[in-house]
Amino acid sequence: MIGRFFTDTGQVRSHNEDAGGAYKNDKGQILAVVADGMGGHRAGDVASQLAVTILHNRWKETLSVESPDQAETWLKEAIHEVNQKILEHSHENEECRGMGTTVVVSICSESFVSVGHIGDSRVYLADSDGFRQITEDHSLVNELVRSGQISEDEAEHHPRKNVLLKALGTDEQVTADILTVEFEEDNRLLLCSDGLTNKVSGDELAEIADYEGDWENFGHNLIDLANDRGGEDNITLVIVHNTQAPEKEGVEEC
Structure with missing residues (x-):
């Protein structure tokens, strides 16, 4: 199994509030994480990096x-811990008050992804049924x-497009959506x-489904x-490819 992590500050922001990684255990399973932080005084990058660090540390303890x-x-308990630790940090550090982060975290095995x-x-998942957001x-x-x-087209240009209804670290109680799907050989996760x-359309992202080249180039x-196309925001992605072929290089990490 191959995991690749990519992040870029973009063309406008002065610093990167995204964080993430792809971390492989001794069984070849991969923990993939993307977190997009928010908050003033650089607190967004504190929240996102805290989330990734906690998840990575828990994964290192998981055989x-x-x-x-x-x-x-594992996901339910880990996300709960992240939420509590971000809240604690924001309460103890005035410059971090109000910070939070999104998170998507996937446990990838050779037969399933949670x-x-x-x-x-x-x-997004690319499998025998095509390419879709899960x-x-x-x-x-x-x-x-x-x-x-509103329609999906109207949503693309809505003035409140960036308003979140849920984030980590903003409320004492937050419930993550958790799901599991099959992950067969040659399936890809984004x-x-x-x-x-x-900035990139669904059709353009769907090219991951049939890509056969170097994942470094694709990312x-x-x-x-x-x-x-402007790069107004930070840009972060993780690609996981369920392949039995041996890797030439190690998993990319944050």
Whole structure:
């Protein structure tokens, strides 16, 4: 299994509030994470990096994940811990008050993927059924689309597009969406922040389904595309490819 992590500050922001990584255990399973931080005084990058560090540390203590039930329990408990630690940090550090972060985190095995998420960072899956988004944005605009108040086209240019209904570190109690899907040989998973999806279309992202080249090139090409179209936000993605072929290089980490 191959995991690749990419992040870029973009063309406008002065610093990167995204964080993430792809971390492989001794069983060859991968923990993939993308977090998009928010908050003033650089606190967004504190929240997102704190989330990734906590998840990575828990993963290093996990020898293997044997079943979807075990994976989903792991995600629920880990995301709860992240939420509490971000809240504690913001209460103890005045400059971090009000900070928060989105998170998408996936446990990838050779037969299944379990995903936990909060916010509007996304996970896409390419399998025998095609290419599709498997997470639902926790955003005001997505709720307006779901309730039929606006169309998907209107959502693309809505003035409140960036308003989140859920984030980590902003409330004592927050419930992550958790799901499991099959992950067969040659399936591909894409995790990304909205800095990518706001600039690159679903059809362009879907090229991951049939790509046979170097994943380093694919990831950097997506970042270049988002930057060429303005790059107003930070851009972060993780690619996981369920392949039995031996890796030439190690997993990319944050």
